[in-house]
Amino acid sequence: MSALLQVEGLAKSYGGVHAVRGVSFALDAGTILALIGPNGAGKSTCFNMLNGQIRPNAGSIKLEGQEIVGLPPRAVWRRGVGRTFQITATFPSMTVRENVQVALLSFHHKLWAMVGYAGAAHRPEADRLLALVGMEAQAERPCGELAYGDLKRLELAIALANNPKLLLMDEPTAGMAPKERVDLMRLTAKIAREKGIGVLFTEHDMDVVFEHADAVMVLNRGELIATGTPEQVRRDPQVRAIYLGEGLLYDAKHREGSAA
Amino acid sequence: MEFLLVQALSGLASAASLFLVASGLSIIFGVMRIVNFAHGAFYMLGAYVAFTLTDRFAGPLGFWGGILVACLVVAAVGALMEMLLLRRIYHAPELFQLLATFGVTLMVEDIVVLIWGAEDLMGPRAPGFTGAVTVFGRLVPSYDFLLIALGPIVLGLLWLLFHGTRWGVLVRAATQDRDMVASLGVNQKWLFTSVFALGVFLAALGGALQIPRTTVSHAMDLSIIVEVFVVVVIGGLGSVTGAFVAAILVSELNAFGILVLPKISMVMVFLVMAVVLVVRPWGLFGKPEGTPRAAAGLSIRPWRPMSALERMGVAVAILVAASLPVFAGNYALSVGTEILVFVLFAASLHFLMTVGGLASFGHAAYFGLGAYGAAFMVKFLGAPMELALLVGPLLGLAGAVLFGWFCVRLSGVYFAMLTLAFAQIAWSVAFQWVEVTGGDNGMLGIWPSKWASSPQGFFWLTLAIVVIGVGVLRMLVFSPFGYGLRAARDSTLRSEAIGIDRKSTQWAAFIVAGTFAGIAGALFAFLKGSVFPENLAIPTSVDGLVMVLLGGIETVSGAVIGAIVYKALAIWLMSKTELSKLVLGGVIVVLVVAFPKGIVGFLEDLRHRRRRPPAPDGAGPEAAGYVAKVEAAE
Secondary structure (H helix, E strand, O other), X not given: OOOOEEEEEEEEEEOOEEEEEEEEEEEOOOOEEEEEOOOOOOHHHHHHHHOOOOOOXXXXXXXXXXXXXXXXXXXXXHOXXXXXXXOOOOOOOOEHHHHHHHHHHHHOOOOOOOOOOXXXXXXXXXXXXXXXXXXXXXXXXXXXXXXXXXXHHHHHHHHOOOOOOEEEEEOOOOOOOHHHHHHHHHHHHHHHHHHOOEEEEEOOOHHHHXXXXXXXXXXXXXXXXXXXXXXXXXXXXXXXXXXXXXOHHHHHHHHHHHHO | OHHHHHHHHHHHHHHHHHHHHHHHHHHHHHHHOOOOOOHHHHHHHHHHHHHHHHHHOOHHHHHHHHHHHHHHHHHHHHHHHHHHOHHHXXXXXXXXXXXXXXXXXXXXXXXXXXXXXOOOEOOOOOOOOOOEEEEOOEEEEHHHHHHHHHHHHHHHHXXXXXXXXXXXXXXXXXXXXXXXXXXXXXXXXXXXXXXXHHHHHHHHHHHHOOOOOOOEXXXXXXXXXXXXXXXXXHHOOOOHHHHHHHHHHHHHHHHHHHHHOHHHHHHHHHHHHHHHHHHOOOOOOOXXXXXXXXXXXXXXXXXXXXXXXXXXXXXXXXXXXXOHHHHOOHHHHHHHHHHHHHHHHHHHHHHHHHHOOOOOOOOHHHHHHHHHHHHHHHHHXXXXXXXXXXXXXXXXXXXXXXXXXXXXXXXXXXXXXXHHHHHHHHHHHHHHOHHHHOHHHOEEOOOOOHHHOOHHHHHHHHHHHHHHHHHHHHHHHHOHHHHHHHHHHHOHHHHHHOOOOHHHHHHHHHXXXXXXXXXXXHHHHHHHOEEOHHHHOHHHHHHHHHHHHHHOOOOOOHHHHHHHHHHHHHHHHHHXXXXXXXXXXXXXXXXXXXXXXXXXXXXXXXXXXXHOOOOOOOOOHHHHHHHHHHHHHO
């Protein structure tokens, strides 16, 4: 059986700058894959190519064996890809529940219906999704007044509305308090494993990455420089060099210090 | 051949004034991000003040000095307006700024009549340029050559100003990143005021230089502002070079359009603009803009369907309206019918603007198309009223299908401009295609069927259609389609990521809004018994905008209240005062500054505040929402 997501030779350049080049990887259903790397490594570009927001210059993205390169985000979504954004994107003029209801209506192909009250549509399903992310108590609240951590959880509920096979989460815990981060990722990992959803996420918080990821990929200057289990990646000298520096100056200074 | 050359020279001469006004508008937009509708008013003021001064002081010094002083005086007036009005609304949505400056335009039109009278004025000739030069055996006024030379000179001077002075460098920096300039310790307030004064100076100069060529009249502001919009949109908002090139392009199109296609000469310019907007939405020399500030969707109080009590209230209100014919006279009934028609028109615009987040500046096009559709049915097919009311609005629908397809590709100011352009195209066709539309004389004798011909009968018919129409629109707001539309307005990113096709959804909303406006237009044709080109002209579009704003742009059905109050006020003012524009303009300005949420929005705020006291730390729900948004933006 082929992998849920199979990416081959993905490349994107802006002018002369290679934002992403030659990225290849595979993701199986029910596994959690982390994509890490320093700022400007090309993580977000990678993500935006995966869900169709940016068209790659080269490469192939196959979802369950089917090519999805060139499809707009809405078509990629229809094939079962949920997505959360680095900066939350929700509908501030609606209530929390209505945010989920819109996604559900779209999933059930009912958004062109011109009669009927949308606020009454798919209520139990919306409430179930909200309960899943621990937001059921806030269903009636205006989305525009939510705290940022709650918005992130709401985004997760929206992203789960189309019963996705693949979840793309761009920095899911950015801007959250430490405890909230741990809670949200535990919740995501639990949902993913229960439902067999493949999750690809980027993250700067290494605690989050190493607690939940089955595998970790490291992106630097648009290229994958390491792939493996969290343990392997932790010990990779190249990865250490990127995150901690080559040590040239630090070591030299300390050698001088000890010599003196 | 010689004739063409002379025609081209005349076009170039007209381009000079157009360029002056357009460059001013462009500079102001570049730095302040305000589309100054009042720019035409300053152009007109420049002409009037220059007329007075040059009339008083004769001789070359009196003439040229008079023109210079006139421009300085008008620039000072502009600076005053910036300080008193615009400073208060810099953070408001673009739509509000457009409306506020439109309010000023209305006021200036009446003030000008008050001071200088309604008669057209004939200014003096320019000393030293009274003669004509023979070019290929044809006479060309020597003043035209002065104007032709002036365009490039002003362009060069502006370039020197922006590249050679410290002030100019700051202005260019502010055009690229206002916040950065502010954080570098530059006093933004005075920078803005001085930029605005410069822009107004250029507009006034454009007007003052016209006095030897044409008469000065109190309608010259609207005619120039539309052309100037076209120029800056083609050239690119914020680009002076673009304004120069586009001014020449538009003037030559005007000069030769008359020769080549006299029937549709006016359409040509707008067609070019529409093509530019579709192919290169940011104009020939402009740069793509970031996401515009949406006028709607800022509220964090989600909409709800009406409660049982509210439904009863509405039912009572409809009953009261339906009983009006029992005790009201014929005049009151015809006023009532007209108000009802505009309730439907405003509700349709509100659907597009508030629910769809698309502020149209040319919604009258579909109103007028509906009216003409009904008139065509009666005049050419001899259809009875019932059939004409059914089929007529389809012309509005067809117009919305065609124009909407182009418009939904744009957003913000550019969307507003393109809708304005299409409305002007529709107006030009109605105005110039005399064989079919009767041109300026309109089409007369569009009367209702016998059963509805009494004021009472027609009132009841209109009431029924309007109640159903507004009801259907409200149903759409709360339908899944309405939610999808709001989703696309609230967050394009998120809506695309949950499978919503933004363009198709907004196009459908455009068509819905156009169709209901068409129904209102068809009713209007039978109410008045006639249709005229002004049914699709800019003032009708702006009336609609003001009604929506007055009612409350954040509300579900505020447009209904807004239309009733505005139309009643307008009709009453017309009967009471000669200066209705002055009062109306003042009302708009006050409204934008003091009550940006409109009547219904204001009342809802009051109710909300009473029901839910603010949080103890003083941070109400608004503040919490704001914090969330700020955090989200980081």
